[in-house]
Amino acid sequence: DKLQSCDYIARGVPVDHGAGTSKQLIGEALKSRVEAIDQDTCGVGEEDAFFVADLGEVYRQHMRWKTHLGRVKPHYAVKCNPDPQVLRLLSEMGVGFDCASKAEIEQVLKMGVDPSRIIYAQPCKTKSYVRYAAQSGVKQMTFDNADELYKTKQLFPGAELYLRILTDDSASLCRLSQKFGASLDTTAELLELAKKLELNVVGVAFHVGSGASDPKAFIKAVQDARFVFDQAATLGFEMHTLDVGGGFTGDDTFEPMAAVLSASLDSYFPPSVRIIGEPGRYYVSTAFTIACHVIARRTVTDATLGTTSYMLYLNDGVYGNFSSIIFDHQNPVPRLLKCGDAMLYDVRRSGYDTPSMTEYSIWGPTCDGIDVISQSCVFPEVIDVGDWLYFEDMGAYTKCSATRFNGFTDAHDVVYVCSEPGAGALLGF
Numbered sequence: 001d002k003l004q005s006c007d008y009i010a011r012g013v014p015v016d017h018g019a020g021t022s023k024q025l026i027g028e029a030l031k032s033r034v035e036a037i038d039q040d041t042c043g044v045g046e047e048d049a050f051f052v053a054d055l056g057e058v059y060r061q062h063m064r065w066k067t068h069l070g071r072v073k074p075h076y077a078v079k080c081n082p083d084p085q086v087l088r089l090l091s092e093m094g095v096g097f098d099c100a101s102k103a104e105i106e107q108v109l110k111m112g113v114d115p116s117r118i119i120y121a122q123p124c125k126t127k128s129y130v131r132y133a134a135q136s137g138v139k140q141m142t143f144d145n146a147d148e149l150y151k152t153k154q155l156f157p158g159a160e161l162y163l164r165i166l167t168d169d170s171a172s173l174c175r176l177s178q179k180f181g182a183s184l185d186t187t188a189e190l191l192e193l194a195k196k197l198e199l200n201v202v203g204v205a206f207h208v209g210s211g212a213s214d215p216k217a218f219i220k221a222v223q224d225a226r227f228v229f230d231q232a233a234t235l236g237f238e239m240h241t242l243d244v245g246g247g248f249t250g251d252d253t254f255e256p257m258a259a260v261l262s263a264s265l266d267s268y269f270p271p272s273v274r275i276i277g278e279p280g281r282y283y284v285s286t287a288f289t290i291a292c293h294v295i296a297r298r299t300v301t302d303a304t305l306g307t308t309s310y311m312l313y314l315n316d317g318v319y320g321n322f323s324s325i326i327f328d329h330q331n332p333v334p335r336l337l338k339c340g341d342a343m344l345y346d347v348r349r350s351g352y353d354t355p356s357m358t359e360y361s362i363w364g365p366t367c368d369g370i371d372v373i374s375q376s377c378v379f380p381e382v383i384d385v386g387d388w389l390y391f392e393d394m395g396a397y398t399k400c401s402a403t404r405f406n407g408f409t410d411a412h413d414v415v416y417v418c419s420e421p422g423a424g425a426l427l428g429f
C-alpha cells in the first residue's frame with residue numbers, strides 16, 4: 001500500500017539513473033516524511049524510526065551481478081532482509097530464493113514463486129519444516145551430517161540434496177563454518193550413506209562466510225567442490241549443480257571477487273554443470289536508509305578540560321534495527337538530517353580537532369548499557385532533542401533481527417522510492 005502512495009514512485013521522476021538520483025530521491029523522501037511529523041502534537045509512535053528503500057538500487061545490483069557473475073544464478077538469501085517489495089522485485093527479475101525456515105519458504109511461495117526456484121539452504125532442519133517443504137514441493141535442500149540424511153530418508157526421500165562442505169571463512173565478517181559444513185575427510189562417508197539410503201544427492205554447496213574479503217577462499221572452495229563432485233561420481237551419483245553460497249559485499253570488492261570466482265568456476269566445472277549462489281547482503285545493503293529521532297539528550301561537562309559533549313538517545317538501537325552492530329559487526333555512520341537541504345555531515349574522527357566540532361555519543365532507547373550506536377562521533381553543530389539522524393547502508397541483517405525488548409516496536413515503516421524505471425515497470429508503477 002505504501003508503495004502505491006509513495007509520491008516519488010507515482011511521479012515516476014527518475015531521469016538520470018546514477019547514484020546521484022538515488023541519493024536525491026532518498027533525501028526527498030526522508031525530508032517529506034520528517035516534515036510531516038509535528039512532534040509536539042503527534043500520536044504515539046508517529047515519530048518512530050523509519051526506512052527509506054530505493055528499489056532501483058536492488059535492480060542495479062542485479063544487473064551488476066548478471067554482468068560479472070553471469071554463470072551463477074542467484075537465489076536471494078531471504079534471511080538477510082525479507083522485505084516484501086524487495087522479494088517481489090527479485091521474483092519479477094527471475095531471481096531464485098534461499099530460504100532457511102518454514103516461514104521464509106511460505107512467504108516466497110505465497111508470492112506465486114514456483115517451488116523449483118527455492119533452495120531450503122539449512123543443513124540442520126526442523127522435522128516439521130522438512131514435512132512442510134515436502135508437501136510444498138520444495139525439493140532442493142542442503143545437508144552436512146549423517147543424522148540429517150536419516151531425517152531426510154524418513155521425511156522426504158525424494159529431496160534433491162546438496163552436500164554442504166566446510167570452507168576457510170577466516171577472512172569473512174560473519175563466520176559460518178564453525179557451525180556448518182562437512183570436512184573433506186567426511187564427505188566420502190556421507191555420500192556412501194546417502195547411496196545406501198537411496199537418497200538423491202545432486203550437488204555440492206558451500207558458503208565462504210558472510211561479508212567475505214578474501215577471493216582465495218572462493219578458489220579453495222571451488223577446488224574442494226570439484227574434489228567432492230569426483231568422489232560422488234565414483235559412487236555413481238550424477239551431480240549437476242554447484243551452489244557457491246553468499247558472502248559477496250555490494251562495495252567495489254565485488255568485481256574482483258566475481259572475476260576470481262568466475263575464472264575458477266570455468267577452470268574446474270564444465271558449462272554443463274549448473275551454478276547457483278545465495279547472495280544476501282549484496283542485493284540490499286545499500287538500498288535501505290534509516291532515519292531516527294533524537295528523543296533525549298544529556299549534557300556532559302568536563303570541568304578540568306573545559307569541554308562540553310553530549311549523549312544523544314535515539315528511538316532505535318541495538319535491540320532494534322541496529323542489531324547489525326552486534327550480530328553483523330557493522331559500524332553505521334550517523335548523519336544529521338537537516339530539513340531544508342537534506343544534506344549531512346560525514347562524521348569522521350579527522351574533523352575532531354576542529355574547534356567548532358562537538359562530540360557526541362549515540363545511544364538506543366532501551367535501559368541496557370550495551371545499547372550504544374556510537375561511542376564517539378563529532379558534528380560541526382549542536383544537535384538537539386527533536387532533530388533527526390539518518391544512517392545509510394542499513395538494508396542487510398537489520399530489521400530482520402530487530403526485537404521488541406523494553407516494549408519498543410520491531411515493525412518500522414518503509415517508504416519506497418525507485419531510481420530505476422526498469423524496476424518500476426516490473427513492479428507495475
Ligand code: PLP
Nearest residue numbers: 077210211246247278279280281
Ligand atoms: N546462505 C546461507 C546458508 C547463509 O547462512 C547466509 C548467511 O548467513 C547466506 C546465504 C547469505 O550470506 P550473505 O548475506 O553474506 O550473502
